[in-house]
Amino acid sequence: MRLFQNSGIAPSYRPRLAGLVAGISGFEQQKDVFLNDRYGAAHILLPVLGRHPETFFTNGDDESLQRAWARENGLGEDTPLADILLAQIEHHKTDIFYNLDPFRYDAAFIRRLPGHVKRKIAWRAAPGRIDFSGYDLVLCNFPSMRKLWEEQGAKTAHFFPAHDPELDIIAANRNRDIDVLFFGGYSRHHQRRRQILEAVARLAGRHRVVFHLDLSRYTPLAETPLGWFGPLKAVRRPAAIRKVSAPPVFGRAMYAQLGRAKVVVNASIDMAGPDRGNMRCFETMGAGALLVSDSGIYPAPMRDGETMAVYQQPQDASETIERQLDSGSWDTIGWAGHHAIREEYSKKRQFERFLELV
The missing domain is CATH 3.40.50.2000 (Glycogen Phosphorylase B;)
Structure with a gap:
């Protein structure tokens, strides 16, 4: 199973992360710095934390990280972040796309995914109206939130953060x-x-x-x-x-x-x-x-x-x-x-x- 997990970072965390990756230009090196800092580790899946070779992880809203991958893979400096994320999925030949940031990457992005992506799964545990069409499943550990997403037409399932x-x-x-x-x-x-x-x-x-x-x-x-x-x-x-x-x-x-x-x-x-x-x-x-x-x-x-x-x-x-x-x-x-x-x-x-x- 080729698993791709996408996450995101809060604006307030960006200064800390920028300091941690200062002077580090490579995608893998920046990603390792992030994963080692354990930000949001409760939601990051075990094979990602274990650096399993069939997994791919990124923060699609982290411009420094994403531009590093784009440079290393021949994409132009003006490539939109959504296009970089799409290129990463295509390059990885992803089977399962697990997205922790469906507010940013909603149904419009899902419609662009290549055919080899067999399952599209989102996590969302905060209110707000999101177009989940195209996602096969929306995960959450709050029953009231799941009910909200189901009222908006999504299929949901119980899932949970984990102990780091x-x-x-x-x-x-x-x-x-x-x-x-x-x-x-x-x-x-x-x-x-x-x-x-x-x-x-x-x-x-x-x-x-x-x-x-x-x-x-x-x-x-x-x-x-x-x-x-x-x-x-x-x-x-x-x-x-x-x-x-x-x-x-x-x-x-x-x-x-x-x-x-x-x-x-x-x-x-x-x-x-x-x-x-x-x-x-x-x-x-x-x-x-x-x-x-x-x-x-x-x-x-x-x-x-x-x-x-x-x-x-x-x-x-x-x-x-x-x-x-x-x-x-x-x-x-x-x-x-x-x-x-x-x-x-x-x-x-x-x-x-x-x-x-x-």
Whole structure:
């Protein structure tokens, strides 16, 4: 089976990746740097991470990476990124195209694929209207999202992120100097998250709290006198949050912070619906920190009081965290969470499920 997996990178990760690949011109070398940094590793399939010779991986929106391949394969400097991706698929003689970025590469791109591509599969776990026609299957671990895609005419199946075994050595460290950690986006879509983070930030007087926030581009303006009124108020951080804020972290830098944290707060965005179990949950539990997350419908290994802790309302989050820190149960439950994720959601099981679907 000749498998092609396409992914993408968030704008905020681009500066880190650019620094990591600085001075590296080759496609394979740049790709190895990316894969070694473990960005998005929960979604990258086992044979890709293992560099299996019949697999091909790329980030179709990474211009540096894609231009490197284009140069090495005789394509012009002005070749559109979609055309480079198509050329890679043709060159690879792909059987299975697995796309983590269907918003960018939707049905219009799928219609251009060569005939040797037998199965076209997409992953999508965020809302939005996408033309999935041409895709044989859309994968997601959230039932409510699958229902949304099915209402739009797509065929769907249950699939899931997986534990990155690189986190095992990080989980083994139980001597941790950050009491409460959060990392994630902070924008107008995160108003409930704002309430949760503001409540948790008030623990900073008694505990070490660190929030690595990926801010809206409007936040700096919102936090000047010009932003005190009007729509920019939605992206302005309260004073308690600003005091514990730090720049966003990604890849192995994020893993390093997870290894220092006793508790990691997860706060779903306002559009998430009742389903829970986003990639942050897998990463936190995989790293052996205690996941403290908002109430909702979780996959079976994520059990309140056994492998994680759940709070009901934003104001309850700080009480839940302080109780776990004061009792020391963050260690016991965090370690149990690590074992649950490692056993139930291994890379091997993830790929076995993928093979069932294709």
